[in-house]
Amino acid sequence: MPETFGNLTAPLVGVAMKEMVRRAINEIRRQRFIFEAQAKLGYGGECNDLVTSADRQAQRIYLKMLRECFPDFGVIAEEDELRVECCGSRQLYFTLDPLDGTKAFGRRQSTGVGTMISLVEDGKVLAAYVGDVMTQEIYGYRPESDRVHRISEYEVGEAITVSQRPLIQGVLLSRDAPWKFQWEVDRFASDHFKDIDIEGGSIGISFARLWKQEVAALLMGAAWETPWDSSPVIGICRQLGFVFLEVKQGKFRQVELAPPLQVVRRESDLLVVHQQHLEELKEWMW
Secondary structure (H helix, E strand, C coil), X not given: CCCEECCEEHHHHHHHHHHHXXXXXXXXXXXXXXXXXXXXXXXXXXXXXXXXXXXXXXXXXHHHHHHHHCCCCEEEXXXXXXXXXXXXXXXXXXXXEEEECHHHXXXXXXXXXXXXXXXXXXXXXXXXXXXXXXXXXXXXXXXXXXXXXXXXXXXXXXXXXXXXXXXHHCEEEECCCHHHCCCCXXXXXXXXXXXXXXXXXXXXXXXXXXXXXXXXXXXXXXXXXCHHHHHHHHHHHHHHCEXXXXXXXXXXXXXXXXXXXXXXXXXXXXXXXXXXXXXXXXXXXX
């Protein structure tokens, strides 16, 4: 018998989540040049972060639909540190990042702005969707699905498949400049990739480049892990067979990341690659 989530079946949960992402994308695009912004405290306690009217309005859009469609589910959202406890028989909760890449949005960048939602139960990401605000594409999967889809602004979709090709034919995408790492990133990149690219902005959009194989691997420095940033990318990576490698003293070790329930500091660097490439990296493994 198909699993149900409140009054909705698994396919309808996917439809509702995609519609939330679509509405959030539309609102963020509407505010691209007319938003209001203010500084806010970052996770390290310094006033070095940003929140905009687009963040807040996109979160209101998500919350309105969640209250209407999933009134018993919990919610963990970025803005105002919102946390709503689950009141149903199952411990189901949504994570919301209404505007992923707020600083890029604040700079009026044409790339690197996203919006994300995931559904989590007992440490497992049951469904997740990442929306690219600029291209209006959505990446994600619904509950009980074994496929991840890339859906265009015209509702034309395709299942994402990971092709077999060596790392040396691809690009390493780094979220930080190589000189900010404490190990030989330049040598690692030159040994295993044809080039290196550096990109900030939305973490979800950086991962989307990995999922659709625009880049072959993603490197991230030590950072804050949050339920709204981490849960969607962990879920989609697992669905597609990507693995997380912890980097310590220039050596890699595969780790299993669980969706966090609160903001936590990750002190180690992470390399994300498809599991097919582990053999190519054996000389760098612990």
